[in-house]
Structure formats: structure tokens, C-alpha cells
Amino acid sequence: MDDPEKLRALLDHAQDKIVVIDENGVYRYVNAAVERLLGYSTEEFVGTNSFEYIHPDDRGSVREAFQRLLEGEVDDTETIEYRHRAKDDSWVWLESRVENHLDSTLGGYVVSSRDITDRKEAERRQRETEIRLEELAANTDDVLWTFSADWSELLFVNDAFEDLWGMSVERVKADPTSFLHGIHPDDRDGVVEGMQQLSNGTPRSMEYRVNPEKGYRRWVWVQARPVIENGGIARIVGFARDVTDRRRRERQLQVMDNLLRHNLRNDMNVILGHAELARKRADGTVVEGMETILETGWRLLETAEKEREIVDVLVGVGDVECIDLASTLRAKVEEFGAEVAPNAIITADTPASAEVVSLPEIDRAIHELLENAIRHADGPPNIEVELHVESECVVLEILDNASPIPRNEFEPLFGEDEPSDLYHGTGLGLWLVYWIVDLSDGTLNFEYVPDCGNCVTVKLPRAE
Numbered sequence: 461m462d463d464p465e466k467l468r469a470l471l472d473h474a475q476d477k478i479v480v481i482d483e484n485g486v487y488r489y490v491n492a493a494v495e496r497l498l499g500y501s502t503e504e505f506v507g508t509n510s511f512e513y514i515h516p517d518d519r520g521s522v523r524e525a526f527q528r529l530l531e532g533e534v535d536d537t538e539t540i541e542y543r544h545r546a547k548d549d550s551w552v553w554l555e556s557r558v559e560n561h562l563d564s565t566l567g568g569y570v571v572s573s574r575d576i577t578d579r580k581e582a583e584r585r586q587r588e589t590e591i592r593l594e595e596l597a598a599n600t601d602d603v604l605w606t607f608s609a610d611w612s613e614l615l616f617v618n619d620a621f622e623d624l625w626g627m628s629v630e631r632v633k634a635d636p637t638s639f640l641h642g643i644h645p646d647d648r649d650g651v652v653e654g655m656q657q658l659s660n661g662t663p664r665s666m667e668y669r670v671n672p673e674k675g676y677r678r679w680v681w682v683q684a685r686p687v688i689e690n691g692g693i694a695r696i697v698g699f700a701r702d703v704t705d706r707r708r709r710e711r712q713l714q715v716m717d718n719l720l721r722h723n724l725r726n727d728m729n730v731i732l733g734h735a736e737l738a739r740k741r742a743d744g745t746v747v748e749g750m751e752t753i754l755e756t757g758w759r760l761l762e763t764a765e766k767e768r769e770i771v772d773v774l775v776g777v778g779d780v781e782c783i784d785l786a787s788t789l790r791a792k793v794e795e796f797g798a799e800v801a802p803n804a805i806i807t808a809d810t811p812a813s814a815e816v817v818s819l820p821e822i823d824r825a826i827h828e829l830l831e832n833a834i835r836h837a838d839g840p841p842n843i844e845v846e847l848h849v850e851s852e853c854v855v856l857e858i859l860d861n862a863s864p865i866p867r868n869e870f871e872p873l874f875g876e877d878e879p880s881d882l883y884h885g886t887g888l889g890l891w892l893v894y895w896i897v898d899l900s901d902g903t904l905n906f907e908y909v910p911d912c913g914n915c916v917t918v919k920l921p922r923a924e
Contacts, residue, residue: 477554480568483530485510488568497554497575499547510571515543515551529558529569541576553580603700609686609693611636611655624680624702626673644669644676654684658696661686667703679707732757769824769892780900782923783822785854786814789847792826801834804841814847814854815923818900822920825896826856828889829916833860849922853902856918864908 477497480489490505514522525540537559543551556573596604603624606615614636617629625642632639640648647668654664663685669676684698732754739750793808816822834841837860844859870890897904902920909915 477573479505479510479571479573481510481571482568485526497546497573498544498552504547513545515545518542526558541580544573553577601702603680605698605700607636607696609659609695611659611696615695621700624670624678624700626671642670642672655696658684658686659693661688661693667707670700677704678702679704728757728760780817781820782815783818783820784813785816785818785822785856785920786810786812786847788823789826789845789856792823792830793845796830796834800831801841804834804837804843806830806841806843806845808845808847810845810847811849814849816854816900816920817923818902818920819896821896822900825893825918828893829858829918832889833858833862833914833916836860836862836865838862851922853919853922856920858916858918859909860913862913865906865914870906 477493478491479487479494481487486509487505487507490502492502494500494502494505511519511523519542522540522542525538529538537557539555539557541553541555544554546552553576554573555576556571558569558571598618600618601620601624603618603621605617605621607613608615614633617632619629621627621629621632621639625639627639627642640651643651650666651668654666658664663683665681665683667679667681669678670680671678679702680700681703682698682700684696686693687695687697735750735753735757739754742750789808789810793806796804796806830843830845833843837843839861842861846857846859848855894904897918897920900920902918905917905919907915907917
């Protein structure tokens with residue numbers, strides 16, 4: 461284009477900052493983009509030295525790059541990134557491309573620059589995220605891992621893998637599926653099946669035994685999911701957590717459960733059988749003693765049954781569900797009136813619906829609280845039940861006509877310290893209620909209302 465004015469007008473419409481600098485870095489020409497990008501007018505720029513605007517930390521590298529161009533150490537062009545001061549004293553990241561050919565017509569070197577501040581900010585945020593993830597991976601006992609969608613490449617695993625699996629990270633990097641050799645032979649087929657489901661797009665959660673060096677006595681809980689990108693599975697991510705202690709506690713609970721369920725029950729049935737026989741054959745005070753033995757024996761068997769229910773809740777706890785507590789409560793009150801305690805007066809004030817998020821065993825907790833209120837009533841049982849919905853929770857109140865519940869029955873439920881041998885409850889019913897409510901992320905409270913009775917309050921999270 462021969463007309464300089466037309467060329468200048470064309471350059472002023474360019475989005476990039478286009479300048480001409482001499483061999484000393486002085487601006488000889490700038491287009492109008494300098495005002496859009498940096499806030500300066502063209503008049504303010506021409507005649508000033510370009511290096512004065514460059515961030516002190518970047519100035520040295522930019523000077524070196526420009527010097528290489530002047531001395532012909534690089535061919536054609538050089539591209540550099542640096543921070544340029546704007547008129548408001550902020551810093552704008554520029555990517556500049558400069559040719560090493562002096563244009564005699566323009567009287568200097570042509571430099572075109574574009575604003576890359578957004579890209580640099582995104583890169584900074586990504587680096588910060590990567591640093592945090594690296595810190596997290598380095599300081600957690602969980603094994604964090606990422607595989608390719610077909611499991612042919614290990615993309616990432618942290619050092620916690622070596623301790624948990626008893627295998628080196630290098631071995632798995634060299635042979636990605638070699639981690640299967642660290643899994644108990646009886647569990648491998650299930651893991652391979654889970655891997656196939658993940659590759660097909662289905663998230664998986666599983667538990668299995670690992671670490672042959674320790675006799676496969678380490679249990680891990682693994683959660684994994686496929687990452688979908690552009691409609692396809694890009695990779696598989698997950699973590700593995702050591703749950704050996706949890707599995708050990710579950711086994712201890714189950715052993716204790718079996719002991720109470722079978723041994724104690726069998727022995728108590730023998731005792732009760734002989735006591736019943738003795739009661740029928742005896743007279744006077746012996747009959748009274750046998751009655752005491754029978755009553756105590758049945759109470760002990762009931763305690764064993766409550767213990768079994770607690771073990772079932774703790775060991776076999778599932779996911780919480782959305783439950784209509786109002787409907788559950790009405791059904792339970794109807795059941796008590798028709799079958800369990802037809803002589804009891806139970807009045808219930810409930811809304812049409814009150815949905816909560818809780819374990820499905822919450823109906824068992826309600827049963828236990830109603831049964832306890834009826835059993836310990838002073839005179840004919842008269843129970844008032846109220847259910848109301850608040851902003852974030854649903855509140856259930858059960859008011860009885862019984863004497864105050866002894867503090868040693870419920871205080872151990874909430875204490876942080878281990879209860880002493882002399883400070884304990886006499887049954888497991890309230891423990892069953894406590895664990896069901898607690899595992900539902902709810903709260904349980906006991907209060908005595910003078911001249912009235914006990915008020916038990918259960919608060920459960922409201923379903924959204």
C-alpha cells in the first residue's frame with residue numbers, strides 16, 4: 461500500500477499493538493492499539509524507551525532477546541513474553557514478536573504484541589491448583605491414582621501406594637496392570653470386572669485385600685469413576701483408603717454378636733427351662749425366687765437381641781434415604797394401638813408430609829422410643845407425639861407420663877470420656893436409638909418436664 465495515511469489508518473484498526481523501535485529500544489511509531497491495551501496515547505509513547513515500561517523481573521531477559529536479534533544470533537524472528545506497565549500502573553502480560561530485519565523505510569524494528577494476561581492468569585491458577593494437589597497427594601495416606609481409559613497407562617499415583625500395596629511405583633508405571641499382583645488372588649476377578657465396568661462408563665466402589673508382603677491382611681476401600689470428555693471416556697480416576705482397622709472392628713463386633721446370639725442365648729434357654737420347671741414344682745418363697753430368675757433371664761435375652769440389632773446397624777449400615785417421617789410415624793402409632801400396646805393412649809400431631817434424610821432403620825428407633833415410654837409409664841401409658849418441620853430439619857418430640865429417665869441411662873451416650881464401670885445404663889435400647897439417629901446425621905436430646913414426664917427430641921436433616 462503506497463499511501464502512508466491509509467496504511468496508518470489500517471494499522472490503527474489492528475487488535476495487536478504494533479510498534480517500531482530503533483536499535484536502542486526507543487519507540488519511533490505506535491498504532492492506536494496501545495491506548496486500548498495499555499491506556500497510553502500514541503503521543504505519550506513515541507520517543508520513550510520501551511525497556512522503561514517492562515517489569516524489572518522481565519527486563520533483563522527481554523534485553524537479552526533483543527540483543528540476540530541485533531547481533532543476528534537468531535533467524536528471522538523472536539517471540540518473548542513479559543509484563544508491560546499500563547498507564548494505571550497495573551501490569552499487562554504481552555507476547556511480542558519482533559523481526560531481526562531493520563526496516564529502513566520505517567526507521568527501526570517492527571514489533572507486534574498481543575495481550576496474553578488472561579492466559580497467564582489461567583496458567584497461574586492452574587499452577588496453584590497443581591501445587592495444592594501435589595501437596596495433598598504428598599501428605600495423605602490415601603492412594604490417589606489416574607489411569608488411561610483402557611488401563612494401559614498409569615497417568616498418576618502418589619507415594620502412599622508403595623506402603624499400602626507393598627509394591628514400587630516404578631513397577632506399576634512400567635507395567636500399569638501389575639498392581640493386580642498386589643491384590644489377593646480370591647479378589648482379583650472382582651477387581652478386573654470392576655475395571656471393565658469403569659472402562660464402560662460405570663462408577664465403582666469396592667473393598668478387597670492387598671499387600672502380599674503382609675499376607676494380604678491389608679483391606680482397602682476403593683472408589684473410582686470415569687472422566688468423560690467430548691462424549692468419550694478420557695481416563696479413570698480414584699482413590700484407595702486403608703480400612704483394615706475398620707474391618708477388624710467389624711469382625712470383633714460380629715464375633716461378639718455371635719457369642720451373645722448363640723452361646724448366651726443357648727445357655728440362658730437352659731437356665732430358663734430349669735427355672736420354669738423348678739417354679740412349677742416348688743412352693744412359697746422358692747416360687748418367688750424362680751419368678752425373679754425368669755424375669756431377669758428374659759430381660760437378659762432381650763438385651764442380647766438389642767445388641768444384635770446395634771451390631772447390624774453399625775456393621776451393615778447403608779446409605780441414607782429420603783423418608784417421609786410423618787407417614788412412618790403414623791404407621792408406627794397405628795401398629796402400637798392395634799398390636800403392641802392396645803391399652804396405651806398415643807396421640808400424634810403430624811403434618812401431611814415431613815421428608816427427612818436418614819437411615820431406613822429410623823422406624824426401629826421410633827419403635828424403641830414409644831416402647832420405652834409405654835413400659836416405664838406411671839399408670840396407664842399416655843403418650844403425646846408431635847412432629848413439625850423447620851427450615852433445615854424435622855423435629856420429633858415424644859412426651860410420656862413416666863418418672864425421670866435416670867441420667868446414667870442417657871449421659872453415657874453423649875459423653876466424650878469412657879464411662880466408668882459404675883456409670884452405665886441398664887439396657888441397650890437407647891444405644892440403638894442413638895446410633896440410628898447419629899448415623900443419620902441427626903441429634904437426640906432428653907429432658908424432664910416437671911409434673912408431666914420425659915420429653916425425647918429427635919432432630920433429623922430435612923430433605924431438600
